Amino acid sequence: MDLTTSDDQQALQEMISRFAADRFDIDTVRAFGEPGGFDRAAWAELAELGTFGIALPEDAGGVGLGTIDAVLVHEALGAGLVPGPLVAATLAAGLVDGVIDGSVVPAVLDRPAHGPVVVEHLRDADVLLVVDGDGVSKVDTAGLAGTVLPHPTDPVTPVTLLDAVPTGERVAGPEVAAAWRRLGSVLASAQLVGLSEASTAVAVDYAKERQQFGRPIGSFQGLKHLLADCYMRTEVARSAVWSAGVNIDEPEPGDIDRAVAAARLMAARAATENGKTGVQVHGGMGFTWEVVAHLYLKRAWVLETQFGNPDDAAELVALKVAG
Amino acid sequence: MHLRDTPEEATFRAELRAWLAENVPKLPPEPDHTDWPGRRAYESQWQRLLFDAGYAGINWPVEGGGKGATPGEHLIYLEEASAAKAPEVTVGFVGQMHAGPTLIAEGTPEQKAHHLRGILDGSHVWCQGFSEPEAGSDLASLRTRAVRDGDHYVVTGQKIWTSNATVADYCELLVRTDPDVPKHKGITWLIMPMDLPGIEVRPLVTAHGTAEFAELFLDEVRIPVANRVGDENDGWRVANVTLSFERGTGFVGEMLDTTNLMKELVAIAEVTPKGAGTAWDDPGIRRELGQIAAELDALWAYTKRNVSAGAKGGLPMGSGSAFKLSYAGVVQRLGDLALRILDRASLAMDDVDGRPTAAQVHGRLHAFAVSLGGGTSQIQQNIIAERVLGLPRER
Numbered sequence: 001m002d003l004t005t006s007d008d009q010q011a012l013q014e015m016i017s018r019f020a021a022d023r024f025d026i027d028t029v030r031a032f033g034e035p036g037g038f039d040r041a042a043w044a045e046l047a048e049l050g051t052f053g054i055a056l057p058e059d060a061g062g063v064g065l066g067t068i069d070a071v072l073v074h075e076a077l078g079a080g081l082v083p084g085p086l087v088a089a090t091l092a093a094g095l096v097d098g099v100i101d102g103s104v105v106p107a108v109l110d111r112p113a114h115g116p117v118v119v120e121h122l123r124d125a126d127v128l129l130v131v132d133g134d135g136v137s138k139v140d141t142a143g144l145a146g147t148v149l150p151h152p153t154d155p156v157t158p159v160t161l162l163d164a165v166p167t168g169e170r171v172a173g174p175e176v177a178a179a180w181r182r183l184g185s186v187l188a189s190a191q192l193v194g195l196s197e198a199s200t201a202v203a204v205d206y207a208k209e210r211q212q213f214g215r216p217i218g219s220f221q222g223l224k225h226l227l228a229d230c231y232m233r234t235e236v237a238r239s240a241v242w243s244a245g246v247n248i249d250e251p252e253p254g255d256i257d258r259a260v261a262a263a264r265l266m267a268a269r270a271a272t273e274n275g276k277t278g279v280q281v282h283g284g285m286g287f288t289w290e291v292v293a294h295l296y297l298k299r300a301w302v303l304e305t306q307f308g309n310p311d312d313a314a315e316l317v318a319l320k321v322a323g
Numbered sequence: 324m325h326l327r328d329t330p331e332e333a334t335f336r337a338e339l340r341a342w343l344a345e346n347v348p349k350l351p352p353e354p355d356h357t358d359w360p361g362r363r364a365y366e367s368q369w370q371r372l373l374f375d376a377g378y379a380g381i382n383w384p385v386e387g388g389g390k391g392a393t394p395g396e397h398l399i400y401l402e403e404a405s406a407a408k409a410p411e412v413t414v415g416f417v418g419q420m421h422a423g424p425t426l427i428a429e430g431t432p433e434q435k436a437h438h439l440r441g442i443l444d445g446s447h448v449w450c451q452g453f454s455e456p457e458a459g460s461d462l463a464s465l466r467t468r469a470v471r472d473g474d475h476y477v478v479t480g481q482k483i484w485t486s487n488a489t490v491a492d493y494c495e496l497l498v499r500t501d502p503d504v505p506k507h508k509g510i511t512w513l514i515m516p517m518d519l520p521g522i523e524v525r526p527l528v529t530a531h532g533t534a535e536f537a538e539l540f541l542d543e544v545r546i547p548v549a550n551r552v553g554d555e556n557d558g559w560r561v562a563n564v565t566l567s568f569e570r571g572t573g574f575v576g577e578m579l580d581t582t583n584l585m586k587e588l589v590a591i592a593e594v595t596p597k598g599a600g601t602a603w604d605d606p607g608i609r610r611e612l613g614q615i616a617a618e619l620d621a622l623w624a625y626t627k628r629n630v631s632a633g634a635k636g637g638l639p640m641g642s643g644s645a646f647k648l649s650y651a652g653v654v655q656r657l658g659d660l661a662l663r664i665l666d667r668a669s670l671a672m673d674d675v676d677g678r679p680t681a682a683q684v685h686g687r688l689h690a691f692a693v694s695l696g697g698g699t700s701q702i703q704q705n706i707i708a709e710r711v712l713g714l715p716r717e718r
Contacts, residue, residue, distance in 0.1 A: 204714065208714065221701075228705070239625035240624055250327050265618075321586065321612065321613070
């Protein structure tokens with residue numbers, strides 16, 4: 001039993017964090033959401049680091065590391081607010097040519113039971129991959145009838161309304177689909193952990209600087225306790241997500257689906273609660289478009305429903321407890 | 324990172340599981356939780372079995388008489404003991420979790436020789452004399468006075484929240500030896516035999532109706548200087564050796580027992596009528612249970628993270644506080660959910676209608692011990708905010 005990062009893993013996270021800070025500064029991040037703002041050059045540079053093929057075997061063009069390493073990468077991507085279909089690209093890198101080097105941009109959709117559906121990143125995608133119980137299907141985006149919605153809740157995550165999801169061409173079977181759902185869920189949860197930590201750090205910095213009543217507002221217990229809870233939620237969630245990531249790599253010690261669902265519950269709670277706290281700690285400024293606090297919260301809302309929402313995850317864990 | 328057992332851990336687990344399966348059934352029925360002499364006898368009997376089998380002091384170092392298990396083996400021990408429904412550590416807690424480790428770290432060779440074996444084999448029970456009526460969260464402001472008189476300290480004062488005092492043989496006692504220096508610098512740590520003249524023990528009945536605690540009234544109790552642990556006026560540092568231990572892994576065994584209580588609650592929900600079906604048919608109840616279970620799973624993973632980090636060279640600052648803060652929250656939510664499921668069966672701390680409901684009501688009340696004992700949740704929040712996040716102190 002060892003749930004600590006190795007030196008190599010810490011270096012991997014630092015590399016991604018540095019790249020995110022340099023190449024995806026906040027203006028670049030915001031620009032991604034604008035019409036035509038998806039920066040394919042930046043996306044290809046991100047791909048060049050091995051980001052999307054991190055857990056693919058080397059003979060498939062990947063880096064040959066494990067799911068847990070992909071988890072750590074996505075934690076750093078989430079913390080850096082890096083935009084784009086990060087989970088979709090990591091899932092599709094081994095299946096669709098060009099995704100691994102960033103030249104083909106994918107979107108992914110867990111097929112809903114019914115009705116019109118909102119799909120993130122489809123606006124910028126070359127290919128849509130639809131996951132359901134029978135497998136994975138590829139849909140050409142050229143022939144898709146959809147409406148790009150003009151006011152996405154997260155201004156950095158464009159969303160498209162599809163009236164119907166076409167059948168497409170079956171490119172993988174049910175085992176791949178099941179693996180994608182697990183991995184997709186855990187990677188989104190890993191990004192949620194990164195968001196939790198980063199939104200807390202921004203709020204802590206502000207609380208140390210902002211003066212009221214002649215002292216930093218971070219000296220008041222009312223704020224200290226809010227921020228201490230943020231730290232607690234991040235660390236508890238990180239533990240659950242790492243554990244789920246390791247569980248995918250070595251299936252025997254636990255129930256993978258339970259671990260994946262528990263990770264989603266903890267990570268969604270941490271990112272949304274910490275995101276809300278981040279807005280609140282910034283006071284009135286936190287409620288402005290200019291201050292970044294709302295971007296962490298909105299990204300958390302986008303990710304918490306990716307490959308399983310918290311309610312479904314809670315239901316699954318409960319049924320596993322009951323046996 | 325990996326979660327699977329190493330071959331050595333797998334062997335350790337298999338042997339332990341077989342031993343537990345053979346020995347747990349040897350115990351008599353568990354005494355009522357209000358019967359402290361009965362609990363003492365019951366736990367001491369179990370501790371003796373552990374001692375004879377070499378499992379006592381599982382995480383104590385070998386030189387202290389312990390098994391010197393690796394951190395991974397320690398967690399396996401806690402996991403298997405809980406799964407086998409081995410007795411919870413209650414009267415043995417202070418000795419095994421506080422006093423013993425403190426003596427190993429700070430005691431004289433004579434003190435170690437005299438005390439460690441008794442804690443390990445269950446013959447000696449310890450209690451804790453730290454808190455006072457006017458020194459709770461601000462423990463360092465304690466006033467119980469010790470005045471040197473030749474080879475003795477003469478101790479007068481009052482202690483409160485003294486766990487197991489009614490059945491204890493020894494007390495780990497913090498006293499003020501110098502009132503004229505800053506509060507942290509005038510405290511001394513003493514071993515007080517509970518049969519000395521001048522000690523009055525008044526049981527303090529908790530909100531769940533047990534005399535788990537007591538008040539100690541000390542009137543010129545003469546304690547030999549040889550019973551001092553560490554230097555005179557260095558007791559605050561000595562005491563913090565134990566407090567950091569408690570904030571580290573001290574609550575893990577209890578957390579695993581809470582997981583068992585949660586499973587019992589599910590079984591109750593499945594047979595408790597509600598509407599046209601049972602309480603378990605209510606999606607609101609299932610989802611709340613699922614969230615609680617997920618958090619307990621996450622805390623078990625957090626424990627593994629912290630224990631493996633500790634084995635590699637250091638528990639991250641604040642991790643024990645974050646663990647305890649989170650656990651205190653989830654155990655209270657579990658208790659709240661239990662009362663929802665029990666509905667009017669929660670009006671008694673007795674089993675109702677053939678269901679084991681009493682333990683659930685008891686558990687809801689016991690949850691306060693988690694958010695209050697060993698540093699309240701608000702103190703844990705201050706520790707995280709100031710020492711981890713670097714927020715400025717209030718004053």
